[in-house]
Amino acid sequence: MAIFQRLDWLSLLDIGLVALVFFGALQLVRGTQADQLLRGVIILVVIVGLLGSAFNFPALGWLLSRAVLALLVAIPVIFQPELRRALERLGRAGPRIGQAPRDAIAIESVIVAVAQAATRLAERRHGALIVLERETGLQSYADTGVRLDAEVTAELLQTIFYTGTMLHDGAVIIREDRVLAAACILPLTSSFLSDRRMGLRHRAAIGITESADAIAVVVSEEHGYVSIAHNGRMIRRIDARRLEDVLRTFYQAELQVAVPRWLSWLPRAAGGRRTSREAARPPNVEP
Numbered sequence: 001m002a003i004f005q006r007l008d009w010l011s012l013l014d015i016g017l018v019a020l021v022f023f024g025a026l027q028l029v030r031g032t033q034a035d036q037l038l039r040g041v042i043i044l045v046v047i048v049g050l051l052g053s054a055f056n057f058p059a060l061g062w063l064l065s066r067a068v069l070a071l072l073v074a075i076p077v078i079f080q081p082e083l084r085r086a087l088e089r090l091g092r093a094g095p096r097i098g099q100a101p102r103d104a105i106a107i108e109s110v111i112v113a114v115a116q117a118a119t120r121l122a123e124r125r126h127g128a129l130i131v132l133e134r135e136t137g138l139q140s141y142a143d144t145g146v147r148l149d150a151e152v153t154a155e156l157l158q159t160i161f162y163t164g165t166m167l168h169d170g171a172v173i174i175r176e177d178r179v180l181a182a183a184c185i186l187p188l189t190s191s192f193l194s195d196r197r198m199g200l201r202h203r204a205a206i207g208i209t210e211s212a213d214a215i216a217v218v219v220s221e222e223h224g225y226v227s228i229a230h231n232g233r234m235i236r237r238i239d240a241r242r243l244e245d246v247l248r249t250f251y252q253a254e255l256q257v258a259v260p261r262w263l264s265w266l267p268r269a270a271g272g273r274r275t276s277r278e279a280a281r282p283p284n285v286e287p
Contacts, residue, residue, distance in 0.1 A: 041071070104255050106177035110152050111247045114174075117157035118219050118226045119240040127221030128161040129171040129201045131186070132247075136212035138180075142173045145184030152179055161219070171204060171216075187211060191232070205229040215250055217243070 026038075048064050051057065114130055121128045131138065146167060150156060152174055160182050161168045170183035188200065189207040205216035210232040218227045218234075227236040228246055235246060248255060 103177070107251050107254050110174060110177050111244055111251070113152050113154045113157065114217055114247070115240045115244045116154040117161075118217050118243060120154070120158055121161055121219045122224045122226050125221055125224045126158075126161050126163060126168070126219065127201055128157070128168075128217070128219035129186070129205060130157065130217040131171050131173045131184075131205075131208055132215040132217075133173060133175045133180070134213045134215065136214065138173050138175075138208075138212060138214060141171075141184050141186055141208070142175075142181040145170055145173070145181040147181050148179045150179045152177055171208075189232070202227065202229075202234065206232055206234055209233075215247065 048060065048067075051060060110132070114132070118128065118130070131141075156179060157172065159165065160172055160179075167182040171186050172182045173180045173184050186204040187207040187210075188203040189210055191206065191210075199220075199222070201218050201220070205218045205227070206229050208214055209216055209229045213231070216229040218229065219225075220227070225237045226239070226243055227234050228238065228243060229235075230250060238246065
């Protein structure tokens with residue numbers, strides 16, 4: 001009871017802030033390989049701490065005190081991807097000084113062009129990997145490919161991924177409404193994929209979305225499926241209409257700035273409507 005009597009509003013605020021930090025850390029590593037590793041470290045520290053406090057074990061207490069110093073050095077190394085992702089999120093959440101608002105009309109044209117190109121490539125069983133850059137810069141990955149700096153059109157994307165061209169084996173990076181580079185090399189995810197039929201393109205799509213806030217559209221060369229990856233997760237086997245809907249959802253904040261409501265469905269009118277069965281079918285989401 002004495003402990004509760006000494007609590008004031010500053011102490012409660014302090015406890016709340018510490019709990020918020022732990023909650024944010026757990027949310028950051030949720031669904032990653034670091035999730036189980038962090039649980040193992042916490043369980044080990046709790047067990048050793050209980051044993052050290054319940055019994056008089058001098059050697060165990062000395063080992064625990066030295067292990068804390070080792071963890072301070074090991075944690076930044078072990079959780080380097082998660083820490084990098086957290087700093088990038090903080091940077092994206094901060095004020096965007098010097099950044100002009102993106103043209104919503106240009107975003108709409110890019111969405112339509114990517115959806116049309118992915119649909120036609122899937123019909124021809126031509127593999128493709130299209131990455132849409134957002135707040136996190138992808139210049140280091142663009143430097144691994146061939147710089148284009150061209151307008152985004154469905155015809156250009158189809159030409160790049162045509163099997164007879166020199167640029168089809170790699171990823172296309174789109175910055176705003178321009179094709180920045182083609183034949184780019186992306187990092188592969190190290191996470192376990194439940195479907196073994198997903199190849200290097202799918203692993204690269206998940207990998208780039210794990211390290212950045214980019215959006216990756218994948219066309220399977222073997223099965224002709226269209227998938228989209230974001231934040232380390234993938235929605236698989238979607239048609240052109242649903243692909244446009246998902247892309248508009250990711251760009252919802254930018255599109256609501258200047259795009260009229262009639263413009264969001266007008267470019268899709270030529271592509272036809274989905275049947276009620278297709279509209280009701282949920283997408284296949286892979287972690």
